[in-house]
Structure formats: C-alpha cells, structure tokens
Amino acid sequence: MKTLSERLARAMKETGFDSQTQLAKAAGVEQSVISKIVAGASKTSKHSSKLAAAMGISADWLINGAGTMRGGIDSPLQRIDVSKLVKVFDEKGDTGEAITWVSEVPDNYRAYIIKRNTGVAQAPAGAIVVVNPDRSPSTNDLVVTLISGSLSAFRYHESGDGGGFLSVDDTRIPVTPVRAGSDIVGPIEQVFIPSLSK
Incomplete structure (x- = not known):
C-alpha cells in the first residue's frame, strides 16, 4: 500500500x-x-x-x-476514543489531564476525584464523579461544591425563596444554606466508585 x-x-x-x-x-x-x-x-x-x-x-x-x-x-x-475523554478538574481548575469514561459525555462535562469522605454514600472518598457545570441543580441532586477552596459532594435541596440548602446522609447534621451560587460546581451526572471494600 x-x-x-x-x-x-x-x-x-x-x-x-x-x-x-x-x-x-x-x-x-x-x-x-x-x-x-x-x-x-x-x-x-x-x-x-x-x-x-x-x-x-x-x-x-x-x-x-x-x-x-x-x-x-x-x-x-x-x-x-476521544469522544469518551473527560477533562479532570480539581480545586484550582483544569488539571490538563483527562480520563476515559465508560460512555460518551458532552464536551462541557468535568471529572472530579473525591479525595476525602463527603458524608454522602453515593460519592465516597476515591469516587470519580462527572459533573455538568452548565445545569442548575434540582432538589435531591448530588452536587459537587467548592467552598473555601475545598471540593466536596452534597445533596442539594431547593428552598422556596430560590436559594438552596446542602445536606449529607447523616440526618443529625443540619442542612447548610448555600451562601453563593458559585459554591456549587454543578450536579453530578455519573459516579464511578473504584472499590466499595477497603
């Protein structure tokens, strides 16, 4: 040839x-x-x-x-297959790295690696979450937050006045009001948990 x-x-x-x-x-x-x-x-x-x-x-x-x-x-x-690549972000922004996801995702989606316990069983330490930063969260959505320079995951709840609250699985911990819209990176669309046993 x-x-x-x-x-x-x-x-x-x-x-x-x-x-x-x-x-x-x-x-x-x-x-x-x-x-x-x-x-x-x-x-x-x-x-x-x-x-x-x-x-x-x-x-x-x-x-x-x-x-x-x-x-x-x-x-x-x-x-x-670059159509399955997702850019990896951290507290400082785009890391310049990408991971291959299990399915094709839109270009605007971001991957975050949860580095510590969040209090939400669906997003434990070590989980990789894919977030849509362009969608507003709804009640009961899992969201990635960036508060005081620290990434975490919470469950989001809408309030009647257009604001929102964040909660974890432990009902003994009170809900926290969302201080600013910029605290929420976006709703979690997909989660990959590498290992459930330690």
Missing part, C-alpha cells in the same frame, strides 16, 4: 469503522479531514496519529507505510 489513502481505507475496514463520521468522532477530528484523505486529496495529514490511535493501529504504518498495521505485535493496540 503506497498511499495514505489506501492505508486508511484498509485500516478502517479491518478495524470495524464503517463510516468516516464514526472514525471522526472517535478520533476527535472533522469528518472532512478523513474524506480528503480517502479521496486522495490529502497525501499527508497532521491528524494521522489521532486516526491511528482511534483505530488501535500503528501510526508509523498509517503515516509512512513502515512496518505492519498492528505494529509488529499479534494483539491489537489499545484504541483511544
């Missing part, structure tokens, strides 16, 4: 990508990039390594035709 176009078409077929749109989404590139390569209009592409990673093939083979598609190993390389 002498051209990038031929190698990409073969790789898509052998790795199960039935459409250019499907590959574009997994690689995080525009579908038009793939279309130009397949049509032979682009002899090279700065996105080739992303395409190779999404298909789990050797970037050197795809770009240069060197070696084998699988990179000289029998088992496939790990596929990287």
Whole structure:
C-alpha cells in the first residue's frame, strides 16, 4: 500500500469503522479531514496519529507505510476514543489531564476525584464523579461544591425563596444554606466508585 489513502481505507475496514463520521468522532477530528484523505486529496495529514490511535493501529504504518498495521505485535493496540475523554478538574481548575469514561459525555462535562469522605454514600472518598457545570441543580441532586477552596459532594435541596440548602446522609447534621451560587460546581451526572471494600 503506497498511499495514505489506501492505508486508511484498509485500516478502517479491518478495524470495524464503517463510516468516516464514526472514525471522526472517535478520533476527535472533522469528518472532512478523513474524506480528503480517502479521496486522495490529502497525501499527508497532521491528524494521522489521532486516526491511528482511534483505530488501535500503528501510526508509523498509517503515516509512512513502515512496518505492519498492528505494529509488529499479534494483539491489537489499545484504541483511544476521544469522544469518551473527560477533562479532570480539581480545586484550582483544569488539571490538563483527562480520563476515559465508560460512555460518551458532552464536551462541557468535568471529572472530579473525591479525595476525602463527603458524608454522602453515593460519592465516597476515591469516587470519580462527572459533573455538568452548565445545569442548575434540582432538589435531591448530588452536587459537587467548592467552598473555601475545598471540593466536596452534597445533596442539594431547593428552598422556596430560590436559594438552596446542602445536606449529607447523616440526618443529625443540619442542612447548610448555600451562601453563593458559585459554591456549587454543578450536579453530578455519573459516579464511578473504584472499590466499595477497603
């Protein structure tokens, strides 16, 4: 296979990508990039390594035709589906890291790693929570908060005056009024708990 176009078409077929749109989404590139390569209009592409990673093939083979598609190993390389990547945030903001989530999530979602006990069983220490910072919480939503520079998780309750309160599972601990809207990062959409036993 002498051209990038031929190698990409073969790789898509052998790795199960039935459409250019499907590959574009997994690689995080525009579908038009793939279309130009397949049509032979682009002899090279700065996105080739992303395409190779999404298909789990050797970037050197795809770009240069060197070696084998699988990179000289029998088992496939790990596929990287960027549509399932979630940016990781902490108390200071974007950490510059990302995690692969179990399902595709919108680009605006953020992942937080709960580092200490929150008092909410659904978001214990060690849990990874995915938050939608653009949605306002409703009663009984779990929310991530950033209060006095500390991240935590609470259950949110709406009050009649448009404000809100935060609570934990232990009913002996009184609810706390939300002081400012900026204290709430956003509602928790999904939770991953690595281990329930210690």
